[in-house]
Amino acid sequence: MNHPDPDTLVALALDTLPEEQRETLLRHLRRCPSCRALYREHLEALDHLTALQQPLPIPPAWEEELREQLTPSAPVRRPGLLSRRQLLAAALGVMLLSFLGWFGYRHYQDALAWRRFVALASEPGARMLPLVDPAGRQTGWALRTAQREVFLYLQTPPPPGRVYQAWLILPEGRKSLGVSPGKLLEVMVPLSEESWVGVSVEPPGGSPAPTTPSVGRVRI
Helix, strand or coil: CCCCCHHHHHHHHCCCCCHHHHHHHHHHHHHCHHHHHHHHHHHHHHHHHHHCCCCCCCCHHHHHHHHHHCCCCCCCCCCCHHHHHHHHHHHHHCCCCCCCCHHHHHHHHHHHHHHHHHHHHCCCCCEEEEEECCCCCEEEEEEECCCCCEEEEECCCCCCCCEEEEEEEECCEEEEEEEECCCEEEECCCCCCCCEEEEEEECCCCCCCCCCCCCEEEEC
């Protein structure tokens, strides 16, 4: 039995496959317990990450504008994981300007980061891998796009007054790959295949070398 590659299962979980390919893959999952179990893991991970986002207020006009755009002739599409996330992303894009304050700003930034991460993960050729701490617990996701861009998404934000810092793990030590005050880290330097990347919690501005244990690492 030929098994689909992991990227295809991720695309199925994100509901981004063409309908014909999707139906073919679903038939395979009904016959293959191992692929079915892996697919369920992807679904659970995506739902868990989505659940981390706090609900944000939606302007009343958003629902009215959406209703105006719908016509009776529009084809009805079976809702999937990505369609629900697209609606969430649309709501975030028009959130109320009165949602002020640092707490609200942080949640808004987190929501935008998640929206961007999901959009990148749904692109063809994107590959997602789990970020795991030294105890073996998953703490987030790593993403390599088809353009070889690398993004890291942590399930929780850094502690107040601290930042996340990404590191390239080398035999001779650690090389900084950038810092972020939020959940999303974008690696701005090209990485070769099979590079080890880690994340630590550091003071604002980052550190020359890690000062805390890794909160997640991945071979990407």
